[in-house]
Amino acid sequence: MILIVDDKRENIIPLKKILELHQLESDSADSGEEALKKTLKKDYSLIILDVQMPGMDGFEVAEALSGSNRTKDIPIIFLSAINKEKKYISKGYHTGGVDYVTKPVDADLLILKVKTFLKLYQQQQELKGLHNLLSKEIEIRKEAQENLEEKVLERTRELQAKNDELEFRNHELQQFAWVVSHDLKEPIRKIEIFVRLIKDRYLIDEAKAHETIERALASSARMTKLIEDLLDYSRLSSSAVPEKTDLNEVVGEVLSDLEYLIEQKGGTIIIENTLPTIDAIQSQLRQVMQNLIGNSLKFSKPDVPPVITITSECVTEKECTSRMNENGNFYRISVKDNGIGFDENYVGKIFTIFQRLHHRDAYEGTGIGLAIAKKIIEKHNGLITARSTEGSGAEFIIILPK
Structure with missing residues (x-):
């Protein structure tokens, strides 16, 4: 499955059509925040990522993905129609991209690159699977010599399940840290805009205007407290020494x-x-x-x-x-x-x-x-x-x- 990330639907649709013509299954996200959320629920073999987006740009999304064991190995192809300078291309590779393609896109060349990176990713996953299988086999044989094979296998499964769960929770919190500033602070920004409008246009010496201001400020304070409490809750996953x-x-x-x-x-x-x-x-x-x-x-x-x-x-x-x-x-x-x-x-x-x-x-x-x-x-x-x-x-x- 290939994930296309672009804030403009008119860019996503032709890319999906090109991939469909070559029997390549794809999914899409119209923002960096949505892309991070989707990586929590689905496994992707390749990400085609637009650089210039409101909110989180492509570089920020790539940095967030590279910080998690769950997504750090997914190949990323950057697409950009604006940032064509050498410093942006270098930044794309530095943040974890495997290629940087400028628009307008050559469809044939893009498909060749997509198929190449998909094949490399598949081979990488197969090698990783073989490595894990080999490591487990060696462990099993060593423990069998000590007549503890069954006990070790059971314990390994338990630890693996717990490790997978902890890894997933850690990944959730990492994505939360990136998304929270955009998703949760947006209501506060709107409240502040409305308060300024009331102040500039309507605030006169009458009770109704003052009441509206107080209600807007109260809403802003509640949202600020909610964000602070949520961040306190998420920080509890970090380690500290008793x-x-x-x-x-x-x-x-x-x-x-x-x-x-x-x-x-x-x-x-x-x-x-x-x-x-x-x-x-x-x-x-x-x-x-x-x-x-x-x-x-x-x-x-x-x-x-x-x-x-x-x-x-x-x-x-x-x-x-x-x-x-x-x-x-x-x-x-x-x-x-x-x-x-x-x-x-x-x-x-x-x-x-x-x-x-x-x-x-x-x-x-x-x-x-x-x-x-x-x-x-x-x-x-x-x-x-x-x-x-x-x-x-x-x-x-x-x-x-x-």
Whole structure:
């Protein structure tokens, strides 16, 4: 399958016709962002890539593809009607292209190049497959000599499946980093344009104009917060080195950050016992506690001062209902409040990204905070859950290994 990437349909159609005449199957994308998304779902043997495109240009797309093991070997032929200078051609090869063709295109010459690179790619994939098969065969025979053939084969399959999944997730995040600035920031740019239009043309001393401005700015702020939370969520896949982390200091820093909100709500924070010191990524655990304590303040009852109680105890097993034991291998940390609570049937939903139990007009937020907390705790080989009844507060429980 060949992928044609060009922002103009009038350029894509003749290329597809030329390929069809030579029995070559093709697909198309009208932007660099769409092309990156398509490489997540389909395997392509060749990409014909236009250089001059709005948003991500051809060079940026090629750099993104070369950064992933999934797509780095796909041959790329650049097409350009404008950038014909030597420096652009050199840049095309430097960013991963195998050829650089200027327009108008000689159809016969293009087909010869396409068939050549397709054949080379196919041979490369066959050699890679043979190499992988040979490597696996050698491993199997070595383990067979030690009477561990079956066990090793099973373990190899498990590791391969996990490696493939991790590779795919990593590829998704790489593409996300490239696409997010274009796809998610576009609404903010439009909001800012509309606000400027209102200011320049319609802003006079009347309430309706001011209300329109405030609504536009609020929408912009929500989108900015959404982008920031999404980027926080994606960054959790990057590696960081754990260090000795005193949870008392972590909670103290969070309470200092939330001091104004606590005073505004008339809230009380009770830490019933000394919190533990564990090996962890301090900044990430601070983010977890910020989310949990912040949520307890946010979802407090109207005219009822929030009371938040934080406790810690040792338990024997990595289970929320595990019995308390001073010699246990895990810590159970609880953050309990007297707020509005929620239906416990939805406990799975609240830890899913973009899931909310309340309309955003009632309570601010993007629906990402608890998803971030869950991902962080799981990266620390722990677990997080919640218990609640509507109208009777909520308790969030974290289990972390010593």
